[in-house]
Structure formats: C-alpha cells, structure tokens
C-alpha cells in the first residue's frame with residue numbers, strides 16, 4: 001500500500017505537502033465532558049485555533065493545502081460545522097473530515113489514508129497544540145524537503161527527569177531507578193513532518209497503535225529523523241490548568257492597547273477581549289464623554305488620556321489585565337502607554353486595526369453617525385476627518401524602543417472580533433512566562 005503513492009513534487013521540485021490534524025481524542029484528562037478539540041478557548045474551539053494556525057502558515061506559503069481533519073466519531077457533524085463556520089478563514093485549505101480511531105496512531109492512519117494521492121510530505125499535527133506558531137510548520141517541512149525521512153520540533157528538557165519502577169500510580173509507591181542525562185533529551189511536539197511513503201510503511205508495522213508519536217514508528221524502521229526548534233507556544237492542551245493558562249500565557253497582568261481610526265471596530269474587539277479573556281476595558285471615549293458632560297474641560301483629549309492612563313496603571317498594579325481602547329497613535333501617546341506597561345512590569349501588546357475596504361469603513365462610520373452614536377460625547381468626525389485621524393503603523397524600531405512584546409495587525413475588512421481575540425490569546429500564550437515582555441517564536 002505505501003508504495004502506491006508516487007510522492008510527486010511541485011514546480012520547485014519540493015514534495016507536495018498535506019496535513020493530518022488529529023482531533024479525535026476524548027480529552028479525558030481535561031475533563032470538560034466533551035471531545036477536547038470541541039472545547040472553547042477565548043470564544044473559539046481548540047480545533048478552530050489549530051486550523052487558524054495552519055491556514056496562517058498556508059497563506060504565508062501562498063499555496064493551497066490539503067488537510068484531513070480526523071474527528072471524534074459521533075461528533076463529525078460538529079467538526080464539519082466548525083469548518084463551515086470558519087468559512088473564509090480556512091479558504092487556503094482543502095479540508096475533509098474523517099472519523100478517528102481508538103488510539104492516536106489509529107487516527108493518524110485514518111487521516112493518512114484520506115490524503116490526496118499527490119501528497120508526498122505529510123505533516124501530522126495535534127489539534128491540542130492549537131497555538132503552534134506558523135514558523136514551526138515551516139521548519140519541519142524544510143527539514144524533510146532537505147532529505148530527512150522525518151522531522152520533529154522539540155525543546156530542551158528543563159526539569160531533571162527520573163526513571164521509576166514499582167507499583168502505584170501518580171507517584172505512590174514508585175521507586176527511583178535512574179536519572180537520565182537531560183542534556184540529551186528533548187520534549188517533542190507537533191507538527192511532525194514525514195516522507196509519506198515511509199510514514200505509511202511505519203504505520204503498517206505491528207503494534208503501531210501503541211505509538212505515542214509518529215516519529216517513533218519511523219525510528220523503529222531505522223529511518224533518519226531530525227529535530228528542529230520547537231516552541232513554548234506549541235504546548236499541548238492536556239489538563240485544566242493548560243486551559244486556564246491558554247487565555248493569558250504571561251502569568252501576570254498584561255496591557256493590550258488597541259489603536260485604529262474611528263469606527264474600525266475597536267470597541268467591539270475591546271468588549272470581546274473583556275468578555276472572553278476577563279480583561280478590564282479602559283475606553284478613552286467613555287472618559288472623554290464624561291469630561292465633556294461635566295462642563296468645559298480645557299484640553300479634553302489630553303485630560304481623557306491622562307485619566308485613562310491612570311486607571312490602567314491602577315488596574316495593572318492590582319494584578320488585573322487591561323485592554324485600552326483608543327484612537328491615538330501619536331508618538332507621545334504610545335510612549336505614555338509603554339511607560340504604564342513598564343512601570344507595572346506588564347508585557348505590552350499593540351493591536352493595530354485598519355479597514356482596507358474604504359467603502360465598508362465609511363459605511364460603518366456613517367451608520368454610527370446616523371444612529372447618533374457619538375462615543376466621545378461630541379459629534380462624530382465625518383469621513384474625511386476620520387481619515388485624517390488614521391493611525392500610522394508602528395515600525396520595528398519603534399516597537400523595539402517601546403518594548404512591545406507582541407504586535408498584531410488586524411484588517412477589519414476581513415478579520416472579525418473572534419479573529420482578534422484569537423490572535424491576542426495566541427500572542428499572550430506565546431509570551432515567556434518568566435521573561436515578561438518577550439515573545440518566543
């Protein structure tokens with residue numbers, strides 16, 4: 001059977017790539033009473049987050065990607081519903097859904113069977129590693145394109161590892177019998193990439209079902225596997241603590257600043273972040289409106305920002321993460337927010353929102369004006385004034401200088417608030433738990 005696949009190559013002589021996403025596990029250790037891939041984090045299922053990551057990578061490659069989603073038997077309609085609801089977000093993927101098996105390896109084998117014949121390089125990815133950055137996909141594929149039979153992402157083991165023996169579970173009654181040298185150990189992740197022919201042969205070997213990853217099956221055949229750099233963001237969602245951490249990976253309060261012109265959708269996204277990640281929202285427009293109602297306040301905009309900054313600082317100091325909803329992209333304003341983040345020791349995430357469809361943006365602005373919704377308490381800027389308030393994008397140098405830990409660009413002509421929440425959650429998840437303010441690839 002394996003040799004039925006000709007492993008064809010694309011125009012650049014690279015093997016055609018396909019993905020098997022294994023999502024059929026029951027999530028027993030997570031204990032949410034439903035298959036893990038259908039559990040939600042920050043307003044989207046684990047499967048959606050995983051597919052978004054794959055679609056991001058596919059769009060960077062600029063190629064359509066065949067994807068087999070291996071779902072829990074009995075929940076295939078829900079899995080199909082997830083794909084249908086994602087719509088344009090998975091436009092770069094040719095996805096099909098098939099039922100999984102009793103063990104992970106059985107699910108991989110089912111997915112492999114369903115991949116189109118032209119696929120020569122297979123990525124096997126756990127849906128449960130739903131925040132894996134696109135770079136990791138690129139690394140394993142490059143290693144296989146360079147001639148390896150398989151490539152796995154891995155991280156150095158930071159704990160001392162003990163080998164145990166004896167009766168008992170969960171550490172009860174076990175005896176320590178050895179301490180392997182951790183310098184030679186790596187904790188491996190997915191996606192793992194393989195030459196399709198070798199992977200199919202490996203899955204046809206006896207006891208394949210017991211394998212806890214796919215690389216071990218190729219190792220048994222003596223096929224060369226290489227290790228590439230993994231990512232802390234590719235951690236597997238396994239137990240309830242992982243679910244809690246997934247929304248906010250920094251372990252401490254974070255400051256997320258939303259910038260963008262009027263009516264771009266900042267307030268909707270800020271509300272979604274408040275609702276799904278439990279952040280405190282500080283909306284500059286609300287403060288300005290209150291100042292406006294209170295009478296003549298000289299320098300209303302400056303006063304509004306001063307109050308917003310003070311409120312944000314107070315919440316961060318009390319350990320509460322803050323989402324700041326504001327228009328202003330002026331250098332002084334950015335410096336002031338960066339200062340608040342620095343003082344609080346909170347990583348700063350900047351989300352720059354634009355709308356590349358001027359017709360749509362103008363319609364949103366004018367609909368708001370027609371509805372008499374003047375967020376700052378003063379008449380809405382008209383279209384041309386709104387355009388003048390367009391926020392300049394943050395350059396790499398400025399990001400470095402301000403200590404921006406994560407920078408997200410959203411185009412609200414195509415992205416919706418769920419995309420925004422997902423990207424912010426993924427960025428926070430990627431942040432180094434100890435080294436506040438740094439983002440790992």
Ligand SMILES: Nc1ccn([C@@H]2O[C@H](COP(=O)(O)OP(=O)(O)OP(=O)(O)O)[C@@H](O)[C@H]2O)c(=O)n1
Pocket residue numbers: 022023024025026027028029030036037070100101102103104105107108125126127128129236237238
């Ligand atoms: N029969 C199985 C078992 C696991 N998986 C998938 O393999 C990945 C890694 O498995 P794991 O994290 O162990 O998930 P579960 O099997 O769901 O977890 P548990 O053991 O707690 O039930 C997950 O994306 C899971 O959906 C699968 O497709 N089919």
Ligand SMILES: C[C@](O)(CO)[C@H](O)COP(=O)(O)O
Pocket residue numbers: 104126187188189190212213214236
């Ligand atoms: C394949 C894997 O992700 C590599 O770390 C992992 O082994 C799968 O999870 P499981 O808990 O072993 O099923």
